[in-house]
Each structure stands twice: as C-alpha cells, then as structure tokens.
Amino acid sequence: MSKFIDIHTGMKGIDKAKLTDAHKKDTQIENSEGVKFLHVWADPSSGKVFCLSEAPNKDAVLRVHKKAGNATEEIYEVPIEIE
Amino acid sequence: MSKFIDIHTGMKGIDKAKLTDAHKKDTQIENSEGVKFLHVWADPSSGKVFCLSEAPNKDAVLRVHKKAGNATEEIYEVPIEIE
Numbered sequence: 001m002s003k004f005i006d007i008h009t010g011m012k013g014i015d016k017a018k019l020t021d022a023h024k025k026d027t028q029i030e031n032s033e034g035v036k037f038l039h040v041w042a043d044p045s046s047g048k049v050f051c052l053s054e055a056p057n058k059d060a061v062l063r064v065h066k067k068a069g070n071a072t073e074e075i076y077e078v079p080i081e082i083e
Numbered sequence: 084m085s086k087f088i089d090i091h092t093g094m095k096g097i098d099k100a101k102l103t104d105a106h107k108k109d110t111q112i113e114n115s116e117g118v119k120f121l122h123v124w125a126d127p128s129s130g131k132v133f134c135l136s137e138a139p140n141k142d143a144v145l146r147v148h149k150k151a152g153n154a155t156e157e158i159y160e161v162p163i164e165i166e
Contacts, residue, residue: 005124005133016163023165041088041135041161048159050088050133052124076131078124080099082106 001034004053004061006075012047019049025068026051033060084117084137087144089158095130102132108151109134116143 011018019042026037035055042049055061058075065071094101102125109120118138125132138144141158148154 003124005126014163016165019163019165038166040165041086042163043088043159043161044163046159050159050161076126076129076133078126078133080097080102080125080127082099082102082123083121 001054001056003038003078003081004051004055004058004075005078006051006053006061006065006072008049008051008070008072008074010047011042011049012044014042014044014047014049022049022068022070026064026070029067030064033064035060035064084139086121086161086164087134087136087138087141087158088161089134089136089144089148089155091132091134091148091153091155091157093130094125094132095127097125097127097130097132105132105151105153109147109153112150113147116147118143118147 023040037053039052053061061075106123120136122135136144144158
C-alpha cells in the first residue's frame with residue numbers, strides 16, 4: 001500500500017455538506033479497489049479539493065473517484081512524508 | 084488560524100534526507116510568522132511536494148517558505164476538511 005494525494009478542480013463555492021456527499025460516494029465503494037481515503041481538504045475560493053488516500057496503486061484511486069462521479073487524473077504517489 | 088495546503092514543483096528525485104533538510108529550514112523560522120507546518124508529502128517521480136500548515140493567513144505561509152529558500156506561490160486555504 002502506498003499513499004496518494006489527488007487534486008480536484010472546479011469546486012468553487014463547495015461547502016461542508018457538498019464535500020461530505022461527494023466523499024461518501026468515494027468511501028462507499030473504496031473497498032472494491034482496496035483504497036482507503038484518509039482525509040479531504042477543500043478550498044471553496046479556488047475550487048480545489050485535495051484527497052489523501054492509501055491504495056495499492058494510482059489506478060485504483062483513479063477508478064474509485066471515476067466510479068463515484070468524482071473523476072480526476074491528477075493523482076500523485078507520495079512515498080516520502082514528514083509528520 | 085486557518086489551514087493551508089501549498090504545492091512545490093521541480094523536486095524530481097527528492098529523497099527523505101533532502102525533504103527533511105528543506106522542511107527544517109521552514110520549521111526553524113515558522114514561529115516568526117505564527118505558522119505551524121503539520122505534515123509534508125513528496126512525490127519524487129513528479130517532483131511535487133505538498134505541505135499542510137496552520138497559519139494566520141496565506142501570506143504568512145508564503146513568507147516562511149520564501150525566507151527558508153522553499154518559495155512557492157501555490158498556496159490554498161482549506162477551511163473545509165473531512166477526517
């Protein structure tokens with residue numbers, strides 16, 4: 001398992017309720033691909049949403065987001081981290 | 084205090100030691116601007132580095148990174164999050 005950060009755009013004005021709804025669609029099917037979403041952050045001003053996940057590979061994250069209706073191609077594997 | 088995610092580019096091939104060195108330069112001066120870096124993730128393949136911080140505002144994050152030699156203009160305030 002590796003960690004991934006992915007970035008969504010075009011979410012200007014997103015609020016907590018909308019983010020929660022979108023995130024639920026991901027977490028409801030994440031097990032099917034062995035993905036676990038760990039954290040989500042949103043910037044309603046720029047419309048960017050950032051997801052941190054653990055997954056077997058980048059394509060698994062891509063497929064979960066796509067099936068959930070939250071498609072993005074911008075997914076980075078982040079094997080190095082500092083807490 | 085708000086949370087921020089900033090993105091650095093051009094760090095292809097970065098390893099844990101180099102990331103630790105760069106991060107230390109930030110944390111050594113973060114107090115001067117009331118910033119606290121919480122987590123850093125790096126993707127050596129794309130050269131992207133992501134920092135999560137708490138700060139009074141975006142400019143404070145920008146100034147700490149600039150003074151530390153880790154300048155980036157790509158800083159997003161992320162007031163909405165899901166754990």
